[in-house]
Amino acid sequence: MLLRKMMILMTGAMILTACDKQTLNSASTDTTQAWLTQNAIQIKTPVAGNGLDDLEALGDLIGDARVVGLGEATHGTREFFQFKHRIFEYLVEEKGFRAFGFEADFASTYGLSQYVATGEGDPEELIHDMMFWTWDTEEVLDLVRWMRKYNETHDEQLTFFGYDIQNALRGIEYALEYMAAHDDPKKAYFEEAFSELIDASDTYENYAKYMLSAEMPKKLELRAATEELILHMEYKRASYMNKTGFEAYDIAHRHAMSAKQLFWAYTILNDGPGSQLPLSFDIRDASMADNVLWMLEKMGSGGKMALWAHNAHVSKAMLANIYSTMGGNLKQILGDDYISMGFSFYQGKFQARGQLENLTDVDALPPLMEYNVGPAWPGSIGEMMESANVGDFLVDMRVAPEESEAGQWFRSGHPKREAGAAYMKEPETEKELMQMLEQAPKTVPLDNFDFMIFFRDTTRARPLQRTLDRFNMTKNW
Numbered sequence: 341m342l343l344r345k346m347m348i349l350m351t352g353a354m355i356l357t358a359c360d361k362q363t364l365n366s367a368s369t370d371t372t373q374a375w376l377t378q379n380a381i382q383i384k385t386p387v388a389g390n391g392l393d394d395l396e397a398l399g400d401l402i403g404d405a406r407v408v409g410l411g412e413a414t415h416g417t418r419e420f421f422q423f424k425h426r427i428f429e430y431l432v433e434e435k436g437f438r439a440f441g442f443e444a445d446f447a448s449t450y451g452l453s454q455y456v457a458t459g460e461g462d463p464e465e466l467i468h469d470m471m472f473w474t475w476d477t478e479e480v481l482d483l484v485r486w487m488r489k490y491n492e493t494h495d496e497q498l499t500f501f502g503y504d505i506q507n508a509l510r511g512i513e514y515a516l517e518y519m520a521a522h523d524d525p526k527k528a529y530f531e532e533a534f535s536e537l538i539d540a541s542d543t544y545e546n547y548a549k550y551m552l553s554a555e556m557p558k559k560l561e562l563r564a565a566t567e568e569l570i571l572h573m574e575y576k577r578a579s580y581m582n583k584t585g586f587e588a589y590d591i592a593h594r595h596a597m598s599a600k601q602l603f604w605a606y607t608i609l610n611d612g613p614g615s616q617l618p619l620s621f622d623i624r625d626a627s628m629a630d631n632v633l634w635m636l637e638k639m640g641s642g643g644k645m646a647l648w649a650h651n652a653h654v655s656k657a658m659l660a661n662i663y664s665t666m667g668g669n670l671k672q673i674l675g676d677d678y679i680s681m682g683f684s685f686y687q688g689k690f691q692a693r694g695q696l697e698n699l700t701d702v703d704a705l706p707p708l709m710e711y712n713v714g715p716a717w718p719g720s721i722g723e724m725m726e727s728a729n730v731g732d733f734l735v736d737m738r739v740a741p742e743e744s745e746a747g748q749w750f751r752s753g754h755p756k757r758e759a760g761a762a763y764m765k766e767p768e769t770e771k772e773l774m775q776m777l778e779q780a781p782k783t784v785p786l787d788n789f790d791f792m793i794f795f796r797d798t799t800r801a802r803p804l805q806r807t808l809d810r811f812n813m814t815k816n817w
Contacts, residue, residue: 415474416800442503457499651789688795690759
């Protein structure tokens, strides 16, 4: 979440870019539209638990892929969230998938992972404990409850895990607790090394303020202390494993690794967002890919998982021609074993926070609110998807012959409306909109994604009570 505040809030209304390929003119529109109409797989409902017959065609299209990245065009759309649950239901029931990874902090998600595995804890409280309002919703709660219910009645268990890097403190604290359980005398040494961070972080907001205001020497000191902690754990590995076994050690070690990954990203930032920001994005997405591969290895050679993230992270292409993505890293390593599904929409509602001008002023973060946007931009991906006139659907863009006009359209750049944690309102006049579209980078659909999932009309994700209270909101649904 902390990296999200400094990075995604910069983008406001984000538009993905794969390259600067020229947008095709409207001459190809009719043929592409006809191809979409013919090849679209209609979605009868986004809601899980309503049968899987309309998704049967996915079986051959997904094939033997082991990792499916499920994107989202906003961090606050109900239909996107619901359908990712439904696709996961299909992948579990029909394709043998057994894990769902989330764009959420590894350490902060561990309690929810344990709930799915054991039933211990209150899922609503544990979702809130992930500390990011985007996932503190009815839709995510429905998903984790479904996963827990599945585990209660099946021998092959489902795993829920976070793979993002957002809270170094929690990773460090977990590692220190593991050391304490082994009466490791080095624990006191490392507690002293992290004492200033621990003392300043009585709340997450204060942790965020400390991390954002710390000078570079202090950040480098924390990074070095984390690296020393990891080296000590690896040196003591045999002793630790003799007492707790490999699994407990491996989990504690990964907690420490997630803290190291975050400190690396923040020390690259070099005292604030600037020329080093793209490299910090690189480190974040490379770290997420590394954490996904770590879990995939734990699952064994037949392991399969789905990933929940923003389109920007599941994309196979570089973002804005500047930095690599989690999906791009996974594609390079896994090849055809990785499939990316992007999401798009025509019009509707979503929730987001406003644009933050001063990235280091945590107290100035705009409130969470509902946005309602009109029809997709002219010439955009959303407009083309709507022209198929088949409602909500998904389509495998890979099957369009490269030499066909549809194949060429999927390989050319087009505007794509998106929002991350923050959203900057679109221009109010047609002239301003056209100027924005002229200057904006474009998304090449097939460079970024294998599938496109489209919803014509959307509604906002529904916050749970703690987030409603935090932002003084009342239910309007």
